[in-house]
Amino acid sequence: MAKIITVNTNGIRAAARKGFFDWLPKQDADVVCIQETKAQVDQLEDPVFHPQGYHCYYNDAIKKGYSGTAIYSRVKPRKVISSLGWDPADSEGRYLQADYDGLSVISLYMPSGSSSEAVQAKKDRFLELFLDHLKVLRRKRREFVICADWNICHREIDLRNWKSNQKNSGFLPHERAWLDTLYDEVGYIDSFRLINQDSDQYTWWSNRGQAWANNVGWRLDYQVITPKLGDKVLSADIYKDERFSDHAPQIMEYDFDIKG
Amino acid sequence: MAKIITVNTNGIRAAARKGFFDWLPKQDADVVCIQETKAQVDQLEDPVFHPQGYHCYYNDAIKKGYSGTAIYSRVKPRKVISSLGWDPADSEGRYLQADYDGLSVISLYMPSGSSSEAVQAKKDRFLELFLDHLKVLRRKRREFVICADWNICHREIDLRNWKSNQKNSGFLPHERAWLDTLYDEVGYIDSFRLINQDSDQYTWWSNRGQAWANNVGWRLDYQVITPKLGDKVLSADIYKDERFSDHAPQIMEYDFDIKG
DNA sequence: CTTATCAAG
DNA sequence: CTTGATAAG
Numbered sequence: 001m002a003k004i005i006t007v008n009t010n011g012i013r014a015a016a017r018k019g020f021f022d023w024l025p026k027q028d029a030d031v032v033c034i035q036e037t038k039a040q041v042d043q044l045e046d047p048v049f050h051p052q053g054y055h056c057y058y059n060d061a062i063k064k065g066y067s068g069t070a071i072y073s074r075v076k077p078r079k080v081i082s083s084l085g086w087d088p089a090d091s092e093g094r095y096l097q098a099d100y101d102g103l104s105v106i107s108l109y110m111p112s113g114s115s116s117e118a119v120q121a122k123k124d125r126f127l128e129l130f131l132d133h134l135k136v137l138r139r140k141r142r143e144f145v146i147c148a149d150w151n152i153c154h155r156e157i158d159l160r161n162w163k164s165n166q167k168n169s170g171f172l173p174h175e176r177a178w179l180d181t182l183y184d185e186v187g188y189i190d191s192f193r194l195i196n197q198d199s200d201q202y203t204w205w206s207n208r209g210q211a212w213a214n215n216v217g218w219r220l221d222y223q224v225i226t227p228k229l230g231d232k233v234l235s236a237d238i239y240k241d242e243r244f245s246d247h248a249p250q251i252m253e254y255d256f257d258i259k260g
Numbered sequence: 261m262a263k264i265i266t267v268n269t270n271g272i273r274a275a276a277r278k279g280f281f282d283w284l285p286k287q288d289a290d291v292v293c294i295q296e297t298k299a300q301v302d303q304l305e306d307p308v309f310h311p312q313g314y315h316c317y318y319n320d321a322i323k324k325g326y327s328g329t330a331i332y333s334r335v336k337p338r339k340v341i342s343s344l345g346w347d348p349a350d351s352e353g354r355y356l357q358a359d360y361d362g363l364s365v366i367s368l369y370m371p372s373g374s375s376s377e378a379v380q381a382k383k384d385r386f387l388e389l390f391l392d393h394l395k396v397l398r399r400k401r402r403e404f405v406i407c408a409d410w411n412i413c414h415r416e417i418d419l420r421n422w423k424s425n426q427k428n429s430g431f432l433p434h435e436r437a438w439l440d441t442l443y444d445e446v447g448y449i450d451s452f453r454l455i456n457q458d459s460d461q462y463t464w465w466s467n468r469g470q471a472w473a474n475n476v477g478w479r480l481d482y483q484v485i486t487p488k489l490g491d492k493v494l495s496a497d498i499y500k501d502e503r504f505s506d507h508a509p510q511i512m513e514y515d516f517d518i519k520g
Numbered sequence: 521c522t523t524a525t526c527a528a529g
Numbered sequence: 530c531t532t533g534a535t536a537a538g
Contacts, residue, residue, distance in 0.1 A: 010529080011532045036532090039533085063534095065533040066528075114528095115527090115528060206530075207529085207530040207531045207532095209530080245532090270523060271523045271524065274524085298523060298524060325523075325537090326523095326524080326525095327537095372538055374538065375538065379537090466521080467521040468521050505523090506522075506523095
């Protein structure tokens with residue numbers, strides 16, 4: 001059994017202040033994927049950022065306080081890959097991959113497109129290049145669990161106000177179509193939907209207004225898996241009892257073991 | 261009887277959050293001089309920044325969130341002067357003068373010199389030019405109350421750790437000599453010292469460390485008056501019961517009336 | 521350590 | 530609205 005958690009911390013130091021590292025050991029996770037660390041490695045020298053029992057890997061953005069991913073792994077990976085060979089994936093530390101025996105776990109932070117047309121164009125370009133990468137991964141003799149803040153909702157059920165958000169980044173028709181392609185053509189599976197078919201649960205609530213209080217959320221974070229793992233998903237839960245950031249942790253249990 | 265209060269708010273909006281404008285009306289002051297408003301006029305449109313019963317004057321720095329002075333006056337001044345004709349006094353909104361019948365009250369924010377040698381040089385230049393201005397004022401047929409964060413301690417009694425601060429901005433020999441000149445040659449009087457001869461009271465405590473808790477302070481704020489007002493000082497107090505900023509308000513009572 | 525601004529989400 | 534960087538004190 002493998003327990004894999006993914007969470008966008010919106011600043012790993014801020015999440016730490018809110019008790020994230022008190023909560024984490026209690027989860028007994030095998031792999032923890034983090035997005036938006038918003039910190040450089042030299043700002044994370046404090047032992048709290050290297051929890052006991054885990055091998056910790058960080059991938060920073062060049063720009064301070066921006067983006068960044070991490071993977072904490074109980075088993076030492078055979079290899080850790082932090083480069084896709086193209087920017088801004090590399091220069092913004094948006095990708096981190098831990099390779100185990102026959103399995104890889106990826107922590108990905110997809111660009112947001114909400115700030116302007118220019119950043120949406122950047123997101124669209126990222127989607128295009130990353131889809132190519134995902135296709136390449138499908139050809140490997142290896143299974144993948146891609147833990148990400150995808151910054152896209154697939155269907156109407158995935159966000160509270162789908163009608164009013166059809167022209168907003170994260171629920172644009174071409175973004176949804178990108179996920180259609182990912183699932184229907186490239187063959188990946190959204191592990192959350194495998195378990196919770198008709199459940200309108202969200203993983204992100206804006207900090208503005210009363211989004212959290214009114215549960216005006218979006219399901220932006222999920223673990224996408226290769227087809228052979230489709231019958232291995234034991235549970236898929238969103239942790240909302242505490243709030244470490246504007247995103248909630250995704251906790252998935254799989255019927256396989258992670259071997260280094 | 262005239263009650264004149266001066267205080268460096270270290271951000272008038274922050275001071276407001278800490279209850280400054282709840283405290284102020286209870287003081288029944290005739291004139292209130294403020295330094296370090298750190299806000300532009302258009303950021304102070306809320307009525308709290310225009311307390312009932314006062315004519316309010318603000319002088320901003322060009323740079324947002326930096327410096328800035330204010331005067332609140334119960335009696336409407338005959339004239340309000342916000343320019344000394346030179347920078348950075350004008351461009352940083354460091355000077356504001358309210359003219360009444362035979363008396364002027366000034367709100368002044370002296371530059372700090374603690375950040376670098378370059379800012380100390382700027383402070384020194386300001387001291388030089390401002391001394392000229394103060395000499396000019398002495399020639400007027402008018403009394404002056406200069407309410408300021410002077411950013412200088414005069415004597416050893418004026419700061420907790422005078423020995424270790426002899427090479428630090430605010431207690432440099434030439435800064436202290438500048439005050440010697442102001443008092444001994446130009447003839448101004450520090451109204452606080454007139455009342456509290458040997459009292460080691462401070463008006464500013466660093467936010468760093470435990471300065472406030474340990475009363476490691478500096479007397480940087482005081483009301484400097486022209487000689488003819490020397491026998492008019494009724495009381496001079498530092499208000500420490502509440503904390504609106506890193507500086508404490510100076511409350512002085514004078515045996516004269518402010519007439520518009 | 522605290523103010524405030526700014527970029528980004 | 531919130532994180533984090535930066536400037537300034």
